[in-house]
Amino acid sequence: MLKFSRAFIRNSSVWASVQQAPADKILGLTVLYNKDTNPSKINLGVGAYRDNDGKPWILPSVVAAEKVLSQTEENKEYVPIVGSPNFNSLIKKFLYGASASGQSLVDSGRVVTSQGISGTGALKVLAEFTKSFYPIRKVLVPNPTWANHIAILEKSGLETEPYRYYDYESNGLDVTGLLEDLRKAQEGSVILLHACCHNPTGVDPTLEQWDEILEVVSQKKLLPILDMAYQGFRTGDPIEDLAILYKFCDLVAAGKLDNFMLSQSFAKNMGLYGERVGSLSIVTSGEEESVRVKSQLEKVIRPIYSSPPSHGSKLVEIVLSNPEIYAQWLKDVKVMNDRLVDMRALLYDKLKNTYKNPLNWEHLLQQQGMFCYTGLSPEQVSSLIDKSVYLTGDGRISIAGIYEKNVDYLAKAIHEVTTA
Amino acid sequence: MASSGFSIQNIPQLPPDPLFGLKARYTADTRTNKVDLGIGAYRDQDGKPWVLPSVKLAEKAIHEDPAYNHEYLPIAGLQQFTSAAAKVILGSDSKALKDDKVVSVQTLSGTGALHVAALFIKRFYKGSGSVYISSPTWANHIQVFETQGLKIESYPYWNYATKELDLKGFLGAINSAPEGSVFLLHACAHNPTGLDPTRSQWTEILGAIKKKNHLALFDSAYQGFASGSLENDAFAVRSAIDSFDGSLPILICQSFAKNVGMYGERAGVFHYVSATKDAALQSAVLSQLQKITRCELSNPPAYGAKIVSKILNTPELYAQWERDLVTMSSRIKEMRQTLRSELESLGTPGTWDHITTQQGMFSFTGLSKPQVDSLEKDHGVYLVGSGRASMAGFNLGNVKAVAKAIDQVVREASKL
Numbered sequence: 001m002l003k004f005s006r007a008f009i010r011n012s013s014v015w016a017s018v019q020q021a022p023a024d025k026i027l028g029l030t031v032l033y034n035k036d037t038n039p040s041k042i043n044l045g046v047g048a049y050r051d052n053d054g055k056p057w058i059l060p061s062v063v064a065a066e067k068v069l070s071q072t073e074e075n076k077e078y079v080p081i082v083g084s085p086n087f088n089s090l091i092k093k094f095l096y097g098a099s100a101s102g103q104s105l106v107d108s109g110r111v112v113t114s115q116g117i118s119g120t121g122a123l124k125v126l127a128e129f130t131k132s133f134y135p136i137r138k139v140l141v142p143n144p145t146w147a148n149h150i151a152i153l154e155k156s157g158l159e160t161e162p163y164r165y166y167d168y169e170s171n172g173l174d175v176t177g178l179l180e181d182l183r184k185a186q187e188g189s190v191i192l193l194h195a196c197c198h199n200p201t202g203v204d205p206t207l208e209q210w211d212e213i214l215e216v217v218s219q220k221k222l223l224p225i226l227d228m229a230y231q232g233f234r235t236g237d238p239i240e241d242l243a244i245l246y247k248f249c250d251l252v253a254a255g256k257l258d259n260f261m262l263s264q265s266f267a268k269n270m271g272l273y274g275e276r277v278g279s280l281s282i283v284t285s286g287e288e289e290s291v292r293v294k295s296q297l298e299k300v301i302r303p304i305y306s307s308p309p310s311h312g313s314k315l316v317e318i319v320l321s322n323p324e325i326y327a328q329w330l331k332d333v334k335v336m337n338d339r340l341v342d343m344r345a346l347l348y349d350k351l352k353n354t355y356k357n358p359l360n361w362e363h364l365l366q367q368q369g370m371f372c373y374t375g376l377s378p379e380q381v382s383s384l385i386d387k388s389v390y391l392t393g394d395g396r397i398s399i400a401g402i403y404e405k406n407v408d409y410l411a412k413a414i415h416e417v418t419t420a
Numbered sequence: 421m422a423s424s425g426f427s428i429q430n431i432p433q434l435p436p437d438p439l440f441g442l443k444a445r446y447t448a449d450t451r452t453n454k455v456d457l458g459i460g461a462y463r464d465q466d467g468k469p470w471v472l473p474s475v476k477l478a479e480k481a482i483h484e485d486p487a488y489n490h491e492y493l494p495i496a497g498l499q500q501f502t503s504a505a506a507k508v509i510l511g512s513d514s515k516a517l518k519d520d521k522v523v524s525v526q527t528l529s530g531t532g533a534l535h536v537a538a539l540f541i542k543r544f545y546k547g548s549g550s551v552y553i554s555s556p557t558w559a560n561h562i563q564v565f566e567t568q569g570l571k572i573e574s575y576p577y578w579n580y581a582t583k584e585l586d587l588k589g590f591l592g593a594i595n596s597a598p599e600g601s602v603f604l605l606h607a608c609a610h611n612p613t614g615l616d617p618t619r620s621q622w623t624e625i626l627g628a629i630k631k632k633n634h635l636a637l638f639d640s641a642y643q644g645f646a647s648g649s650l651e652n653d654a655f656a657v658r659s660a661i662d663s664f665d666g667s668l669p670i671l672i673c674q675s676f677a678k679n680v681g682m683y684g685e686r687a688g689v690f691h692y693v694s695a696t697k698d699a700a701l702q703s704a705v706l707s708q709l710q711k712i713t714r715c716e717l718s719n720p721p722a723y724g725a726k727i728v729s730k731i732l733n734t735p736e737l738y739a740q741w742e743r744d745l746v747t748m749s750s751r752i753k754e755m756r757q758t759l760r761s762e763l764e765s766l767g768t769p770g771t772w773d774h775i776t777t778q779q780g781m782f783s784f785t786g787l788s789k790p791q792v793d794s795l796e797k798d799h800g801v802y803l804v805g806s807g808r809a810s811m812a813g814f815n816l817g818n819v820k821a822v823a824k825a826i827d828q829v830v831r832e833a834s835k836l
Contacts, residue, residue: 076684118717120718151715274723295435
């Protein structure tokens with residue numbers, strides 16, 4: 001009996017340091033939402049697109065790709081560590097092909113790509129690679145940024161430092177603060193930038209402001225990590241939304257920037273969320289360096305997961321290479337984006353015209369992408385949750401969770417908590 | 421040439437991963453009679469990848485389900501998948517499950533589970549710092565643990581002279597390791613040797629581990645593949661579960677890459693089995709495992725998990741899967757017998773009974789690196805440099821030719 005209890009105590013003590021970790025803020029919200037029995041409940045938490053009935057939407061192009069795949073798939077073999085050669089060449093064409101400078105980087109062997117486990121996994125690999133091979137551990141991140149950015153970077157052994165981004169007064173971009181912080185930063189720091197549709201604020205620099213930012217990036221020799229998870233949700237056109245990526249390519253082609261990295265996701269714009277498909281790019285000095293970089297990328301990836309999941313990547317390959325399905329995909333993205341734009345307008349209309357809410361809601365129309373940073377306080381957020389409207393504590397709402405049947409309830413709830 | 425922020429000195433060219441590199445050389449080889457005995461993926465009697473009938477049926481059912489979508493899985497994965505997976509390895513009547521002592525999270529196949537295990541051990545395990553791995557073991561094991569800052573030690577396993585288990589050495593290492601060390605155990609079909617301890621040897625091994633309060637970490641990548649029986653192949657794991665109940669926790673990394681042929685879909689599970697039920701600790705463990713996943717993947721891939729879940733939770737499909745396992749394992753057994761009898765009838769120098777006593781996908785042939793190189797260069801037969809041959813790569817169309825090639829390189833070596 002004594003031996004048992006001594007052993008028990010000794011052995012439960014080997015996990016003595018395991019503390020209960022707090023629930024993930026964003027994904028934990030869905031858990032609460034699911035438990036709520038209020039029929040009017042609204043989930044404005046996760047950035048996953050919903051149709052006008054509040055249902056997940058499988059893109060017609062993806063349905064078509066899935067049909068092709070079921071007829072043509074030969075096996076379930078491992079794909080190479082960095083993904084299949086076909087996937088990588090399609091990705092390069094898709095991301096860089098419509099830009100002269102981008103294509104020239106690809107042609108001169110300066111772009112190393114790899115399949116990533118969606119955007120998160122791509123960022124994780126880039127963070128590990130940076131930690132291993134870049135002498136500076138500091139990563140400048142916008143304030144605020146997606147909460148998981150900090151976790152991914154810091155768990156990979158990097159340090160994060162915020163740069164001013166969101167102006168809480170104007171609900172817009174604090175471009176002066178941003179540029180000041182970049183100019184003050186340590187030369188050669190890594191900098192995380194959102195390629196479009198900033199998460200959580202929805203506030204993006206204008207094209208002119210981007211040029212100013214890139215000028216400082218160049219002067220300070222910063223190493224950019226461009227995170228692109230919402231391509232297609234800025235203008236509704238995925239290729240037009242590559243404009244910022246092309247600016248980076250232009251800068252490199254002009255010799256004003258040596259390297260940048262890109263993490264890219266198909267989770268939202270192809271609705272492939274759970275299939276975890278995305279990519280990463282590393283721009284190098286040339287073919288020779290690319291070969292070395294690729295070999296080290298494989299070394300980073302192999303002990304984490306050996307090789308990426310194939311199903312999502314096979315669907316992406318079909319969408320990107322089949323002209324009819326690709327054309328359908330462009331339409332599908334526009335459908336999603338149009339609905340989000342419509343919902344912004346509808347909510348605005350309800351707030352200002354139906355409920356005559358006194359607050360300024362212009363930012364609802366100006367911010368882009370899936371999210372709106374409402375400007376609501378934590379207390380107001382809490383009150384909304386009491387009304388079964390679920391949003392994150394920072395006041396971020398996912399426009400995708402709004403649809404015609406719930407927008408009135410939402411507007412009324414927002415009105416009530418802001419005028420109480 | 422453009423300059424680069426990445427220091428040239430800091431990014432040396434690495435040789436390709438040995439296993440993926442072997443595959444690449446094989447693919448580039450233009451000889452028509454080339455034979456791939458490298459990568460561990462099952463091949464049918466025509467040398468082709470084989471999508472299991474149970475998988476085809478499961479996929480059909482999934483696609484016909486109107487609820488099929490691509491939504492995010494929960495961070496811990498598809499619950500129907502992970503709980504069914506626990507039953508597969510532990511047994512549906514397992515006391516560990518009845519006692520609610522098991523925490524399971526979905527992972528990126530076996531490698532992903534091992535990675536989670538390494539991180540979890542590094543962060544939270546207060547036992548000894550070293551992870552003991554078999555000599556030899558799967559090449560990637562070393563990187564998985566070392567990249568997380570864990571120290572690797574090895575325990576004797578394969579006796580190169582006798583081609584048998586070095587039980588004495590194995591037990592010696594268990595006994596001399598500091599108390600509470602981590603021991604990585606291959607649940608069955610040891611990779612790369614194919615040599616598994618017998619049941620009575622397992623009893624001795626697990627008894628020694630228990631005595632030293634070591635942490636048993638099982639890598640289960642071939643359950644059902646070794647003997648054709650899921651139950652038989654789970655003997656070591658279930659023995660440990662019974663024997664350590666009430667005294668020691670156990671970690672299990674479970675892969676469905678080979679036994680369900682889910683290679684590229686990356687379907688796996690990591691299980692933490694408590695010594696005794698401890699709801700608070702288990703909840704804390706789950707939350708930390710979720711945190712690990714969230715910071716690296718956000719959530720695991722859905723498709724492979726859905727397929728395996730469908731199979732495991734549908735009785736007809738489960739029965740089909742059991743038949744598929746027999747198909748694969750018996751073809752491999754047949755190839756082992758055929759290779760051995762070919763070598764024996766050729767009178768190839770050496771003894772070849774280890775080919776049939778070993779089980780699972782791989783055989784440690786006993787061939788030396790120069791012999792392996794010669795096989796590749798002169799005969800287009802691709803093995804891993806250690807002499808590991810994938811038995812699944814053999815078929816009636818190539819086994820005689822490969823036996824002849826082995827015979828030749830062995831005879832040439834003995835001339836030197």
